[in-house]
Amino acid sequence: MFSLTVLWHRLLGALLLPPLLNLLPIVLGAVLVRRWQRMGRLLLAFGVVLTYLLSIPQTAIWLARDLERYPVIRTADLQAVDAIVVLAGGKRPAAEYGGNAPGSDTLVRLRYGAYLARNSGKPVLVTGGSPVGGESEGAVMASAMRDDYGIRPRWVESRSNTTLENAQFSAQMLKAAGVRRIALVSQGWHLARAVPFFEQQGLQVLPAPTSLIRYDGEGVFLYIPASGAMAECRTLLSERLSRLFYRIRPAG
Structure with missing residues (x-):
């Protein structure tokens, strides 16, 4: 629904x-x-x-x-966190794969989340529900991270339909597992809103921005x-x- x-x-x-x-x-x-x-x-x-x-x-x-207020993190910074949380950003019907696939925003977040997990060994939570119906974005993310990046998320949150609910439902799962410090993965513009939501749930958050707004060329090319x-x-x-x-x- x-x-x-x-x-x-x-x-x-x-x-x-x-x-x-x-x-x-x-x-x-x-x-x-x-x-x-x-x-x-x-x-x-x-x-x-x-x-x-x-x-x-x-x-x-x-x-x-x-909006892009958080700097790019270093892999070494992840030693201070307990888990990596990757936020959903949409899914798309993908007949070529026989089901759903991550949307473009979700894909860049997953790729960076997998990169951080591979280089730190930290467990991963993916979070996303079914805001427009059908299969949850969390399930789509978990399958893509496992099949495409060889990383199996430890937690899959699939009830949330908004960024606020991402924080609320993810925090419940993380706290039950003793997690208090997380690296939060999304686009830089999204983290400006998402980080306070997770902090309000009592989590310590290391913002992990990806896909920052940047362009090749300068001067006239920007116009x-x-x-x-x-x-x-x-x-x-x-x-x-x-x-x-x-x-x-x-x-x-």
Whole structure:
């Protein structure tokens, strides 16, 4: 059964995030331009400029600046933790594999989590439920980590549908096993929200960011529109909306 909370978040995001965020002014401007020419032109221009800004690498870098607050860790830092926790980031139907596979965000987190586990020998917990129904993301992650990276997670948390629930349900499993100090793996922009949730559960957290917002080239290349930059701008805006949601409705 899918999560109504996640459905609500996605519907709200569809209205407040690209592509509707920048398409609506263009559509509205086209409708109004004949009757209210100045207003229509302003809306058209605003929509076009916003579309450009939300498609360039430099905007993604600006949006990520205060979210990516944690530095890359050293493998030696893992000696101080008891376990590695890898957060889910979605799954996808994968007919070529005969089932589900990790989504792109989940895949980069799994790869880094496996790298850290292999180099430290620390046990791994993967966490993710079924926010849109079907097989849990935790189960998909466990299979991929075992089959693709040769690492069998010690714990698989598969009830959570939000980052807050990731923290709540994972903490229950970890504390029952005597774990108090963890390395938390996700994208840097996501850890800004996820780390406090895990700390609120009484865990000591070492942030382990991966897939930081970086681009090859500099100068003029950062102002050339790219599909990857457009996707990252949407993701970063979505994360900011999520942070605003939890400020309005505190976690607890």
